[in-house]
Every structure is written in C-alpha cells, then in structure tokens.
Amino acid sequence: MPSSPSRLFAEISTALPPTGGGVTMGRAVVLGGSMAGLMAARVLSEHAEEVVLIERDGSTADGGEPDAPRAGVPQGAQVHALLGAGALQLERWFPGFVAEAVAGGAVTPPPDGSREWFFTDGRRRVTAPVAQDWPVLVSTRPFLEALVRRRTLAADNVRLVAGRADGITFEGERVSGVRYLPQGRDGAEDEITVEADLVVDAMGRSSRLGDWLRDGGWQRPPVRRMPIRLTYATALFKHDPAVTEAWNAVSVDSADPAAGRPARIGGFILVEGERWMMLVAGYGEDRPSRDTDDYLRRCREDFPKVFGDIAERAEMISEVVTYHQADSRRRDFHALRRLPAGLVAAGDAVASFNPVYGQGMTSATLHASCLSSWLRAEGTSIGDPARGYFDLVRVVVDAAWQVSTFADLDLPHVDGPYPRGYRLTKWFAGVLFELAVTDRVIAARFARITAMLAHPHALARPGLLLRALWLYAVLRRRGPAAD
Ligand SMILES: Cc1cc2nc3c(=O)[nH]c(=O)nc-3n(C[C@H](O)[C@H](O)[C@H](O)COP(=O)(O)OP(=O)(O)OC[C@H]3O[C@@H](n4cnc5c(N)ncnc54)[C@H](O)[C@@H]3O)c2cc1C
Structure with a gap:
C-alpha cells in the first residue's frame, strides 16, 4: 500500500479502474444507502458474492421520487457541489458518469473561469481559481445521489433493503452480522439478523456504531470536534440570464469585529432544471431563518449586488430551507487499540466537515477508493481487523480536516485547538x-x-x-x- 500521503493521493486520483483483486468474501452488508454507502457497495460488488445495502429511508427503496430530498439526508435540500476529485472518483467507478450527469442537466464550469464569480471581504471581486482538468460538478444533491444509486444497483449482486439497522453481532474477535428492522415493522420480534463477512458503517455523522461497539465490549473510536455553529438557508429560483450572466458565485467575508462584520458565506449555483440554488449562511448567533423576508433581506444587504439582483428579479420557486451544523467531527478509528475484524466505516460516519468547503461527498468517494486499495493489497485478510483500511482513510480525513479546520480557526467563536506552527x-x-x-x-x-x-x-x-x-x-x- 502507498507509503506516503502524497503517494496515496497520486495512486487513487485516477479515472482508470483498479486492477487485480477478486472475490474474497461471501456477503458484505453496508449500513446506510447514501453517498458513502453506495460507493462502498460499488467497490464491494467486485469482492463479495453478495452486497446487501440496508437503508432506513424507504423512499430510496420503494420507488419514491428519486430526485427529491429525503428525510434520511436532511442536508440534501442545501447547496451541494461535487469537487473535482469527487467527479474523478465517480468516473473511476462508473465510466461515463460525468457525461451522463451533464446530459441530465448537471453543470460543469466553462473552462476559462468566466461567468464564475468569486468575492472576498468588502465585496471585492477577484479572479476565480483556475479551471481544473477535473472541474467541479454541480447539481442538486438528490439528483447526484439518484444517479449514483442507479449505477450501483445496476450490479447484479447488490441488493437494497429498506430497514433500520439496530445493532451488530459479534463472534469472538470479529463482527459477524447486523440486526435490522425491516421497513413497516415495529416489534423486536420482527428484527432480522443477517450474517456478514464484512460490515460497512455508512450511517452518516449521527452513526451509533460507537454505542454498538461499547455495548459489545469494545472501545468507541475517539471523537474530535471543532465547534462551527453554522446555519445554511437556501431557496430555488428560476434561472434568468437577463438578471446576470454568472452561473455561479461564491462570496466569503471573514469576520471584522471592528467594522461590525461577522463571518459570512453565500453562493449560488446553476442546477439541473434551469434553476439557481442560492445560499446564505451565518455563524454563531448570526443565524438565517426560514422566514422569506429575512432570507431576501440577507441576499440584498449582506452579500454582493448580484445576490440581491437574483432575489429581487428572478422568480423564487421554493420555500426557504435551513440546516444547522454544530461542529466538524471525526472519529479516529485508526487510534483504537482493539478493533474487531469484519468492520469498516466510511463517509460522514468517519468524519464530517464544515460544509462550506464542499469536501463531504468527495471524501466519501475517496474512502471507497481506499477500501478498494485495501481489499486489493497483498496480505489483506478480512479475517483481520481492517487497520490497513483505516490507515488509508486517515490520510484522506487528515487532508480534508487540515484544510477545513485550519481555515475555521479564523472564526471569532472558534478557539482551538491550534496545531503546532x-x-x-x-x-x-x-x-x-x-x-x-x-x-x-x-x-x-x-x-x-x-x-x-x-x-x-x-x-x-x-x-x-x-x-x-x-x-x-x-x-x-x-x-x-x-x-
Ligand atoms: C448544509 C450542508 C451542505 C453540504 N454541502 C456539501 C457540498 O457542497 N459538497 C459536498 O461534497 N458535501 C457537502 N455536504 C456534506 C455531505 O452532505 C455529506 O458529506 C455526505 O452526505 C456524506 O454522505 P454519507 O453517505 O456519509 O452520509 P449521509 O449522506 O448523511 O447518509 C447517511 C445515510 O444513512 C442512513 N441511515 C442512518 N442511520 C441508519 C440506520 N440505523 N439504518 C439504516 N440506514 C441508516 C440515512 O438514512 C442516510 O441515507 C454538505 C453538508 C451539509 C450539512
């Protein structure tokens, strides 16, 4: 396996599918059918005879609206952009993915950076960062997730089950299965236990895996948090090029207490269906609400003029939806002294960050490539604790954590911990x-x-x-x- 963080990124940052490997297990069970769970299932479809995805939010399993926000992912109605590395990973695991997404209405930026505006303190417009060989992929979150779900479930050996995972079972030094309650049942007697050679926790940032480990006599992974107290408010508008030629803009104000200016982030993106999704966000007590007047006032007064132009001149076609995130949070599985075999975790269940940096979905796709690297590495046995996997995931988590928490240390209400130097x-x-x-x-x-x-x-x-x-x-x- 790669010997340095840079080498790991170099090795997995390729659109070429990995080689080698083969089927090494009977059944893998993935808990949570969102971005991380779907990506893990895609990888495992090459290594397990059968992959069972258990998702508590039945709307993904019983033919509910595939492109609508769903209860299991409450942040899904907020602005979500997929970073270049995420687009690359989706292409790696689902060849032709980006073209398919774009054909369905997703947006990639014009290569010259035009029509993409970036504002920093004092509403100064600066040159947008240079275009990438792998540009950001922009759509609503449910649209992207529905595409990933369709591609993952196209594998013959992947099955989606609607139900709520309630615990894991142990046998000696390993995890042996999962207990779950099928959708529509509510009695303990209805609970089903499914045996597994490998269990993946992809239940998001509120995962209860730590409790289950403790209840089984194991340790919980140590948790690190950085309080951010960030509130998003988002609404949809009909795209109208007469209002502005910009398809996307980001405005970042760092706090200036002397000038009475709090730290603020705003942005809008063009998404499928010829719509703009516009976000205003505040930290601490500066909390945007669901009140339409408050939202429109913020667009007009707290952000560059183009935000107010959209708010006033484009047609608003949704209610204002809010989301509050208290902290960035990571669970350091790599630091556990005792870890049962047959268990891994991915996505927000391992680490979730301040969403303004857009790292979450991309991290989930990178964790999938880490899972693949571990499973294909010489000497890997699923009969042993997955330390090799958690060491790889740690590199990806450290990279995202460094970028997001370093920037957040500048927020007035964040007071450390400050890293050395x-x-x-x-x-x-x-x-x-x-x-x-x-x-x-x-x-x-x-x-x-x-x-x-x-x-x-x-x-x-x-x-x-x-x-x-x-x-x-x-x-x-x-x-x-x-x-
Ligand atoms: C406001 C906001 C904006 C964001 N913007 C971006 C962005 O621009 N770009 C980006 O990349 N990321 C963004 N993110 C982060 C992104 O939403 C997450 O990183 C991503 O959804 C993580 O995927 P996941 O599969 O790990 O977890 P989740 O998407 O949270 O999914 C967890 C899944 O597990 C299921 N589940 C939970 N418990 C159980 C159970 N007991 N049994 C069965 N199923 C269960 C849930 O129903 C859900 O489907 C944003 C986050 C927020 C809060």
Missing part, C-alpha cells in the same frame, strides 16, 4: 493566497488541493516554497499597486 502556517497560507491571484503555478497547486486532487503536502514542496518566497519578495519590493 499555526501562526507561521497561517502567515504562509496568506502569502500563497495573495500570490495565487496573479501566479498561475501557485493558483493551480492551490486549486488541486482544495479540489482534493492532491494532498496539502503538495504546498510544502521545496520548488513551490522557493517560488512563493521569491514572488513575495518581488511583490514587497514593488510596494502596493496603484488604483
């Missing part, structure tokens, strides 16, 4: 950000990291450090540019 790293990140506006090499490197196509270590390569310091020195010598 925080001040120096913060200064250097500020320098790189300033240089990225004019230097294409630095901008491209930055963009690959925020798209999760490369590990953040890529910013610390000597060549890039020297280039940055040299450019910075030139910039300082020149002094501030005249207006």
Whole structure:
C-alpha cells in the first residue's frame, strides 16, 4: 500500500479502474444507502458474492421520487457541489458518469473561469481559481445521489433493503452480522439478523456504531470536534440570464469585529432544471431563518449586488430551507487499540466537515477508493481487523480536516485547538493566497488541493516554497499597486 500521503493521493486520483483483486468474501452488508454507502457497495460488488445495502429511508427503496430530498439526508435540500476529485472518483467507478450527469442537466464550469464569480471581504471581486482538468460538478444533491444509486444497483449482486439497522453481532474477535428492522415493522420480534463477512458503517455523522461497539465490549473510536455553529438557508429560483450572466458565485467575508462584520458565506449555483440554488449562511448567533423576508433581506444587504439582483428579479420557486451544523467531527478509528475484524466505516460516519468547503461527498468517494486499495493489497485478510483500511482513510480525513479546520480557526467563536506552527502556517497560507491571484503555478497547486486532487503536502514542496518566497519578495519590493 502507498507509503506516503502524497503517494496515496497520486495512486487513487485516477479515472482508470483498479486492477487485480477478486472475490474474497461471501456477503458484505453496508449500513446506510447514501453517498458513502453506495460507493462502498460499488467497490464491494467486485469482492463479495453478495452486497446487501440496508437503508432506513424507504423512499430510496420503494420507488419514491428519486430526485427529491429525503428525510434520511436532511442536508440534501442545501447547496451541494461535487469537487473535482469527487467527479474523478465517480468516473473511476462508473465510466461515463460525468457525461451522463451533464446530459441530465448537471453543470460543469466553462473552462476559462468566466461567468464564475468569486468575492472576498468588502465585496471585492477577484479572479476565480483556475479551471481544473477535473472541474467541479454541480447539481442538486438528490439528483447526484439518484444517479449514483442507479449505477450501483445496476450490479447484479447488490441488493437494497429498506430497514433500520439496530445493532451488530459479534463472534469472538470479529463482527459477524447486523440486526435490522425491516421497513413497516415495529416489534423486536420482527428484527432480522443477517450474517456478514464484512460490515460497512455508512450511517452518516449521527452513526451509533460507537454505542454498538461499547455495548459489545469494545472501545468507541475517539471523537474530535471543532465547534462551527453554522446555519445554511437556501431557496430555488428560476434561472434568468437577463438578471446576470454568472452561473455561479461564491462570496466569503471573514469576520471584522471592528467594522461590525461577522463571518459570512453565500453562493449560488446553476442546477439541473434551469434553476439557481442560492445560499446564505451565518455563524454563531448570526443565524438565517426560514422566514422569506429575512432570507431576501440577507441576499440584498449582506452579500454582493448580484445576490440581491437574483432575489429581487428572478422568480423564487421554493420555500426557504435551513440546516444547522454544530461542529466538524471525526472519529479516529485508526487510534483504537482493539478493533474487531469484519468492520469498516466510511463517509460522514468517519468524519464530517464544515460544509462550506464542499469536501463531504468527495471524501466519501475517496474512502471507497481506499477500501478498494485495501481489499486489493497483498496480505489483506478480512479475517483481520481492517487497520490497513483505516490507515488509508486517515490520510484522506487528515487532508480534508487540515484544510477545513485550519481555515475555521479564523472564526471569532472558534478557539482551538491550534496545531503546532499555526501562526507561521497561517502567515504562509496568506502569502500563497495573495500570490495565487496573479501566479498561475501557485493558483493551480492551490486549486488541486482544495479540489482534493492532491494532498496539502503538495504546498510544502521545496520548488513551490522557493517560488512563493521569491514572488513575495518581488511583490514587497514593488510596494502596493496603484488604483
Ligand atoms: C448544509 C450542508 C451542505 C453540504 N454541502 C456539501 C457540498 O457542497 N459538497 C459536498 O461534497 N458535501 C457537502 N455536504 C456534506 C455531505 O452532505 C455529506 O458529506 C455526505 O452526505 C456524506 O454522505 P454519507 O453517505 O456519509 O452520509 P449521509 O449522506 O448523511 O447518509 C447517511 C445515510 O444513512 C442512513 N441511515 C442512518 N442511520 C441508519 C440506520 N440505523 N439504518 C439504516 N440506514 C441508516 C440515512 O438514512 C442516510 O441515507 C454538505 C453538508 C451539509 C450539512
């Protein structure tokens, strides 16, 4: 298996399907049929005779509206964009996926970055980050998930069961199965136990796997949290190019207590069905509500003019939907001293981040590739604890966690924990950000990291450090540019 974080990213960041491997188990059971569970099931379809996906939200199993937000994924009505690495992974596991999504109405940015606006503090419009070889893929969340579900369930050996997982069973030093209550039943006597060679926890950030481990006499994974107290409010509008030529915009205001300005994020994206989805978000007590007047006022007053233009001149075609996320959270399975065999976890069940960085779904797809790498690695036995898998997932989690929590340490209501060397790293990140506006090499490197196509270590390569310091020195010598 790869020996360094950068190497792992290089190895799995390919659209080419992996080779080798083969069927090594009878039945795998995946708990949760959302992005992480579906991706894990896709990978396992190559290694298990049968894959059973158990999803408590029956609307995915009984022919409910495939493209509508569903109760099991309450964040699904909010703005969701898939980063470049996520698009690459979907292409890896489902060849032709991006073209199919685009044919169905999903949007990829124009390669020259035009019509994509980016605003920073004080509503200053700056050049959008350079286009990627793997650009962001934009649609509503249910649209994307429905495509992934259809592709995953197309495998003959993957079966979706509507039911609520209630626990896992153990046999000696391993997990031996799952207890679940089929949909429509409510008595303990209705519970079914299904045996499994491998169980995947993909039940999202509220997963109760830790309780189940403790109840079975094992340890819970240690949990790390960073409080963010972020509230999203989102509504849909009819796309109207007469209002603005921009298809997408992001506005990021960092807090300036002296000027009375709180940290705020807003954005809009063009999604399938010729609609704009527009988001306004606030931190701490600055909480947008479901009240339409409050939402429209925020669009007009708290964000650049184009947000107000859409709010006032485009037709609003949905109610305002809100979502509150209290913290970024990770469960460090890799740190467990005792871990039963036959168990892995993926997606938000392992780590979920401040959603403004758009890392969650992409992380789930990368975890799937980690699962594949582990299962295909020489010496892997599903009879042993999946330490090799959790070590790989840790690299992906660390990368996303570093980017999101480092930026969130700047929020006034976040007070640590500060990593070693925080001040120096913060200064250097500020320098790189300033240089990225004019230097294409630095901008491209930055963009690959925020798209999760490369590990953040890529910013610390000597060549890039020297280039940055040299450019910075030139910039300082020149002094501030005249207006
Ligand atoms: C406001 C907001 C905006 C976001 N924006 C983005 C974005 O722009 N880009 C991005 O990539 N990510 C974004 N995310 C993150 C993204 O939503 C998650 O990372 C992603 O959904 C994780 O997928 P998952 O499968 O791990 O978990 P989830 O999507 O949470 O799914 C968990 C599944 O498990 C099922 N389940 C739970 N318990 C049980 C049980 N006992 N039995 C059976 N089934 C069960 C649920 O019904 C659900 O289907 C955002 C998140 C939020 C909150």
